[in-house]
Amino acid sequence: MAKKQVLVACGAGIATSTVVNGAIEEMAKENNLSVDLVQIKISEVGGYVDTADLLVTTAMTQKDYPFPVINARSFLTGIGTEDTKKEILTALQK
Amino acid sequence: MSEIYFNESVILLGVEANSKEDVLEVMSRNLVEQKLVKETFPPAIIAREEEYATGLPTAGVAVAIPHTDVEHVNRKTISVGVLKNTVDFGVMGDDKETIPVQIVFLLAMDEAHSQLSLLQQLMKVFQNEDVLLSILNDQNKTSIRDLMEEKLDFGALEGEK
Numbered sequence: 468m469a470k471k472q473v474l475v476a477c478g479a480g481i482a483t484s485t486v487v488n489g490a491i492e493e494m495a496k497e498n499n500l501s502v503d504l505v506q507i508k509i510s511e512v513g514g515y516v517d518t519a520d521l522l523v524t525t526a527m528t529q530k531d532y533p534f535p536v537i538n539a540r541s542f543l544t545g546i547g548t549e550d551t552k553k554e555i556l557t558a559l560q561k
Numbered sequence: 562m563s564e565i566y567f568n569e570s571v572i573l574l575g576v577e578a579n580s581k582e583d584v585l586e587v588m589s590r591n592l593v594e595q596k597l598v599k600e601t602f603p604p605a606i607i608a609r610e611e612e613y614a615t616g617l618p619t620a621g622v623a624v625a626i627p628h629t630d631v632e633h634v635n636r637k638t639i640s641v642g643v644l645k646n647t648v649d650f651g652v653m654g655d656d657k658e659t660i661p662v663q664i665v666f667l668l669a670m671d672e673a674h675s676q677l678s679l680l681q682q683l684m685k686v687f688q689n690e691d692v693l694l695s696i697l698n699d700q701n702k703t704s705i706r707d708l709m710e711e712k713l714d715f716g717a718l719e720g721e722k
């Protein structure tokens with residue numbers, strides 16, 4: 468399976484995306500997935516539309532992208548984390 | 562990268578505010594006065610919160626984790642603000658919902674992407690209702706500081722006390 472590029476974005480690209488990045492890294496390891504994680508500000512997503520396979524974000528986004536967008540707030544609150552992980556895994560294993 | 566600055570001076574109890582802007586102004590002004598952040602920090606924090614809300618519906622007590630770009634920060638710190646009354650913050654990742662927040666963790670980060678373990682532990686604090694309730698009900702800054710240090714495992718803080 469080709470390496471998937473996963474964008475991890477939040478408003479400032481510094482705090483919550485760091486936590487989400489760590490969670491996905493762990494998940495990828497557990498599931499033997501090789502992913503290319505790119506941690507960015509949500510305003511920078513536009514620069515990756517041609518290469519990204521998935522966007523995981525804590526910031527709101529109204530734009531439509533050619534790849535799935537998954538809300539990652541659960542990694543911060545602990546509420547619904549398993550569901551979010553499943554969602555991400557499903558998207559990555561496509 | 563500087564060591565994190567954390568002691569009683571960045572813990573504010575019984576903060577009276579009518580809006581999230583009030584809370585952010587009071588908390589970030591305190592950091593400006595201590596020269597931990599630049600003059601540009603308060604307006605940047607307020608603008609960022611407007612654009613990207615940081616309220617989190619956590620167990621027991623809702624919290625918010627306002628933060629902004631690294632260039633406004635002189636020295637990294639986590640300021641804890643316990644509000645007298647709840648104030649509505651937007652919910653992170655949602656442009657319609659708001660949530661009544663009573664504890665604000667204002668993050669002043671001086672470098673992107675490098676504080677993973679600190680942030681992960683902070684998220685664990687948000688997921689622990691007992692710890693949040695202790696912070697909310699404690700009238701003593703020193704015991705809040707001790708609790709935070711214990712939970713966040715600030716190994717490198719010895720010089721700051």
